[in-house]
Amino acid sequence: MSTSVTQPAQAKRQIETTARHETPLGIFLRRFRKNKLAIVGAFILTTMIVLAVFAPLIAPYDPLYQDLERVLESESTAHPMGTDDLGRDVLSRIIYGAQLSLLAAIYAVGVAFLIGVPVGLFSGYYRGFWDEWVVMRIVDAMQAFPFLILALALAATLGAGFGNAMIAIGIGFSPAFIRIVRAQVMTVANQEYIQAARAVGVRDLRILLRHILPNSMAPLLVQTTLAMASAILAEAGLSFLGLGAQPPRPSWGQMLSGAQGYISLAPWLAYWPGIAIFFAVLGFNLVGDGVREALDPKLRH
């Protein structure tokens, strides 16, 4: 499409962009913005963050307030998403639920990050016995467990609760983070500028943190966004089974689990939390795909 005659204005703009020496961030943002799906994803995530942060201002009711006169009411103007079995406003609970889902994404991926990045960095940089026979075999062994079953067992062992569930999910994610960081370190560590840094006597830790880590960020960023999508799904699953956030804290997974008992009486209780989870996960998936394509346009099929 762009093969048509170059307009003078367009040519000027092209020269200007080349001359301006775009920063890597600039290039990234320009490519990301061109991806319509990624923009949709960013829009979904922004909405979610706004809902979570300003929940007390946006939600029409207190998410814990029980109006026992208005139990299991279907959609109305007073309660656009109806009320649950304790007369709580479903819309307000969905809005507050965004907080927990976002926290889940941040906590679980944070745990994976804290384990995966240092282990991957050192293992990939120093290699040798520890890397090959200890770290990587542990990673292999951890990846033999079905992720959700591992998370379930860990969460149950540590004790039901939101924090423990997030630690469990984070541990489940960590092998993937270790692998990605390690692989990236191995490619970067062999490059000339690293050898040059080592030759002039820069300390290993400084090389790792100042030179290798920043250059390993691209795939890590993609993995982080996509893992956040999985974290929200996993948190919803664990809460559904009763091992995540505990009542009365409004969590989408736990709202679905509560809806199960009223599936023929009050099906609307099951609609909204699922739709909320769907959009949250979709948002992270779309942004993740967008980040991946913006960082490596060759990948775009």
Next chain:
Amino acid sequence: MAFILRRLVLSIPILLLVSIMVFSLIHLIPGDPVTVILGTEATPEVEAALRRELGLDRPLVVQYFAWLGNVLRGNLGRSLSDRTLVSEQIMQRLPVTIELAFGSFLVGLLIAVPAGLLSATRRGSAVDYSSTMFALGGMSLPSFWLAMMFIILFSVKLQWLPASGYVPFTENPRANLTAMLMPMVATGIRESAVLMRMLRSSMLEVLHSDYVRTAHGKGLTERVVVMRHALRNALVPVITSSGLIVAGLLGGLVITETIFSIPGFGRLIVEAIFERDFVTVQGAILVSALLVVLVNLVVDILLALIDPRIKTGKGA
């Protein structure tokens, strides 16, 4: 043969580590596992008996090897809640989950293969666009929510299918399949999304390779090129990730089985967790990891037999 041996030897350290992790699980319980399992009202005699049964009164290393010795003999211990043999429980529940997993995978393939093929061969078309959207949606959909929507539509509103009521296949195949249809489709749709994305990108890669161009050059029809030449190689990445697929299915079915009250392997784990039956939990997660390791092993060996290039490459 040497490759197979090497591959077998390589899985031993993994299996050992898996066993150590499963064994450690009970020691991750904050506080005294015996109090956590029995509650605070148990008598000291009962507590002491359980401590002895779990081997918690012996040094950790002794405990581990005693436990490992039992596991190697196929003894996973007795359930803490109903005293049945854990291995028997698992053998009873596993076939149900395997049937579900196969069914879900089949549903996944039935959607993913045509969708993946069409979207790769007609890139940029409406079919490609809608399949890609479908895959994105399917990956973002919690399968347990989809299961609930199915129940609302097909069981509550239309009353076509039962929401629960599992019947063993051997007893009544028809009733069995009727009860398993919704769970299979609910789990299969998510599976299809993952498979479709995988297939589409590997198909696109294959379609750009030289041998496909040669096949076109020979004057073969599009159909023959795609179905006979390209699809075969495009399926390799899917087969390679069988272990991941099995792991994903086993995990996903935990929740599906809970929703449809299907007495499968996943339901066993959930029940055991809520009964604080850690012996059963240990046994079940050990078996789930063994299954994944086994699938990976079989796949690697099969691929090596089919594709001689793999044998010469580095195994690790």
